[in-house]
Amino acid sequence: MKKMKTTASPTVHRCMGKDGTIRVEDSGQDRFLQKLYTSFYGRVLLKVLTQPGFSKAAGAFLDRRASRFLIRPFIEKNHMDMRPYVKRPYRSFNDFFTREILPTERMIDCDPIHLVSPCDGKISIYPLDETAEFAVKGSVYTLERILKNPSLAKRYEGGYACVFRLCVDDYHRYSYPADGEKSENIRISGILHTVNPIAVESVPVYHENTREYCLLKTERFGTLIQMEVGAMMVGRICNYHGPRYVKKGSEKGRFEFGGSTILLLVQKGQATFREKFLKNTAQGIETQVEMGEWIGTAK
Structure with missing residues (x-):
């Protein structure tokens, strides 16, 4: 695995809120x-x-x-x-x-050419290179190691990895980002690091943590991969459904206590993403999003 140099000095984490202001996280x-x-x-x-x-x-x-x-x-x-x-x-x-939110609080963008956020959280969008790798803070991740499936990873070369980081005060239920045929749930056992950016800078969290994913075959976005990553104090990833046809915005599952992460993998040429997300990610800024919010458009 490739590894960038890391430093023990404190790191400042920045997040753009819904009001467009940038908050500095230093708790x-x-x-x-x-x-x-x-x-x-x-x-x-x-x-x-x-x-x-x-x-x-x-x-x-x-x-x-x-x-x-x-x-x-x-x-x-x-x-x-x-x-x-x-x-x-x-x-x-x-x-x-794992409390439920009122139905009026998360309105799903119903435009069929819009890909939506599967959860509340802080989004970063990384381009995947020709070997299906992407860099997050101090670590370089390979889809081959994340998925433990080299042939599947190869299908996402040149695409995108959307990373949604949930904090403890976020809504911890999640949904489907598009209509499609869902596969079985594939679980990869591991340990449980926190998903705080400090940990992500120090260890390859998405290679090591327990995680579970499914394939979602869609009409407009190709075959998406949605992966839930467990974290410290989050040993239970509760997905509700096996293989079936699912609708955009319908509830997929929930995390129990702690911060968590969802990875959404998109194949090359299947979607374009909102410029502010790409720009903020390039500047090391996460952007706050809500479940059902438009994040990209079908090509």
């Missing part, structure tokens, strides 16, 4: 992760924290009624607006974390 969590991923003792601790058993044990607690006391502090710490969500009592913290 206490970022500073903690910087030490965790760049110091000797931090890397020793990571050997424990990234094991699926750790996330499984944490998830078991978050499924219990006893975890409900965490909900209010979590809402307050993350300054979350709960008005867009269905109002109901929560059985556990995970029940709160």
